[in-house]
Amino acid sequence: xxxxxxxxxxxxxxxxxxxxxxxxxxxxxxxxxxxxxxxxxxxxxxxxxxxxxxxxxxxxxxxxxxxxxxxxxxxxxxxxxxxxxxxxxxxxxxxxxxxxxxxxxxxxxxxxxxxxxxxxxxxxxxxxxxxxxxxxxxxxxxxxxxxxxxxxxxxxxxxxxxxxxxxxxxxxxxxxxxxxxxxxxxxxxxxxxxxxxxxxxxxxxxxxxxxxxxxxxxxxxxxxxxxxxxxxxxxxxxxxxxxxxxxxxxxxxxxxxxxxxxxxxxxxxxxxxxxxxxxxxxxxxxxxxxxxxxxxxxxxxxxxxxxxxxxxxxxxxxxxxxxxxxxxxxxxxxxxxxxxxxxxxxxxxxxxxxxxxxxxxxxxxxxxxxx
Numbered sequence: 202x203x204x205x206x207x208x209x210x211x212x213x214x215x216x217x218x219x220x221x222x223x224x225x226x227x228x229x230x231x232x233x234x235x236x237x238x239x240x241x242x243x244x245x246x247x248x249x250x251x252x253x254x255x256x257x258x259x260x261x262x263x264x265x266x267x268x269x270x271x272x273x274x275x276x277x278x279x280x281x282x283x284x285x286x287x288x289x290x291x292x293x294x295x296x297x298x299x300x301x302x303x304x305x306x307x308x309x310x311x312x313x314x315x316x317x318x319x320x321x322x323x324x325x326x327x328x329x330x331x332x333x334x335x336x337x338x339x340x341x342x343x344x345x346x347x348x349x350x351x352x353x354x355x356x357x358x359x360x361x362x363x364x365x366x367x368x369x370x371x372x373x374x375x376x377x378x379x380x381x382x383x384x385x386x387x388x389x390x391x392x393x394x395x396x397x398x399x400x401x402x403x404x405x406x407x408x409x410x411x412x413x414x415x416x417x418x419x420x421x422x423x424x425x426x427x428x429x430x431x432x433x434x435x436x437x438x439x440x441x442x443x444x445x446x447x448x449x450x451x452x453x454x455x456x457x458x459x460x461x462x463x464x465x466x467x468x469x470x471x472x473x474x475x476x477x478x479x480x481x482x483x484x485x486x487x488x489x490x491x492x493x494x495x496x497x498x499x500x501x502x503x504x505x506x507x508x509x510x511x512x513x514x515x516x517x518x519x520x521x522x523x524x525x526x527x528x529x530x531x532x533x534x535x536x537x538x539x540x541x542x543x544x545x546x547x548x549x550x551x552x553x554x555x556x557x558x559x560x561x562x563x564x565x566x567x568x569x570x571x572x
Contacts (some may be wrong), residue, residue: 215496216471221564224355225535234289241367241454249268249296252302252303252307253305253310255267255269261342261346262512263338264324264325265323266320266481267320267321267323268315268319270313270318270319273285273317273318282317282350283354284317284356284569286315286318287320287347287354287355288320288321289322289440291355292339292362292474293361293468294468295464295466296323296463298401299463299552301321302459302553303455305456305558306553307558308555310387310556312565312569314566320533326421327469327471329418331471332472335477336340336365336368337476340368341373343369348374353377354376355376355377355378355379356369356378358382358383359383359384361478363386363387363513363525364385364482364488366380367382367385367505368495368500370494370505370529371505372496372500380505381565382511383551384519384548386487387525388489388524389486389489389524390489394519395518396519397524401484405476409476410444415469415472417471418468420468422469428435435467437508438461441456441460441554442460443550444520469565489502489531502528502532503531503532508539509534509538510539511525511526511542512516512561513524513542513543513544514548516545517547518547518548519548520548522543529541
């Protein structure tokens with residue numbers, strides 16, 4: 202479990218039951234804010250290391266589009282071979298290396314077994330000039346990246362990237378193929394997770410104060426200081442990676458170092474985007490209610506008719522399984538074209554754990570490549 206301050210630990214005790222008084226949440230949240238007013242110490246940044254060879258095919262101010270595997274095969278304007286897979290990484294506290302951490306712990310490597318090109322959306326840490334970017338801006342960027350690929354893509358949405366991919370597929374149905382939604386908060390009111398309970402019970406004024414502390418940004422280093430690292434000791438990292446390697450082996454030490462480098466490199470989010478996610482997705486549950494407006498159009502998930510693969514982690518501390526699986530009743534995809542899987546473990550096990558990567562994701566890859 203993540204290390205937290207004493208105050209943070211008491212806050213989480215209120216979160217775990219899933220229901221707690223808004224006044225208590227507000228009181229503790231304000232106590233946390235007082236502890237965050239000191240300027241964050243800059244964290245040493247190490248150059249990002251990717252496990253799988255790749256090429257940056259498009260560079261935007263907010264994101265990079267990386268291609269893994271062979272270049273696409275075309276004859277004229279026609280695409281030949283398997284349809285490309287686009288992995289939409291979460292734009293949250295940590296960067297897109299969660300999809301390609303190291304050998305044996307790479308979702309990208311699992312998807313490449315399908316034989317086609319795999320693309321990854323790598324969202325970048327926001328700068329001061331990007332503080333006013335909104336969800337619509339990131340949907341527009343995603344649209345540009347799909348156009349750069351040049352054909353309809355199958356989407357794999359990871360956590361926060363899952364709801365963004367669903368919104369995109371509903372907004373641009375002709376550009377999306379099959380959809381994989383993994384541990385994504387879609388219906389955040391159906392049951393509570395610690396994260397959704399926190400978001401709903403804390404007044405918006407508190408979230409605005411967090412953004413003000415970051416001078417317009419939701420500062421990743423402050424969040425890191427508040428919650429601590431997800432895993433610090435070799436034993437914790439070994440468990441999170443579901444590793445079979447000896448704890449004292451050089452190979453595991455190298456993997457643990459890569460995990461720590463990723464964990465210690467938080468992203469800054471635009472304040473407006475961050476506040477929109479809290480208010481529209483967590484507090485208002487607009488996506489599940491059919492009230493979410495994206496790029497000028499109200500999003501109705503029932504407009505999605507593509508084959509759908511829903512994945513949840515049984516002990517997910519970030520996204521309750523029901524929040525993801527609720528998607529099945531919200532889309533227009535026929536029931537026979539929807540698959541639902543709940544796997545053992547927590548949130549990060551789903552993307553980094555060797556047992557999940559070996560037991561689940563080959564089935565997903567085969568499903569993506571099926572006629």
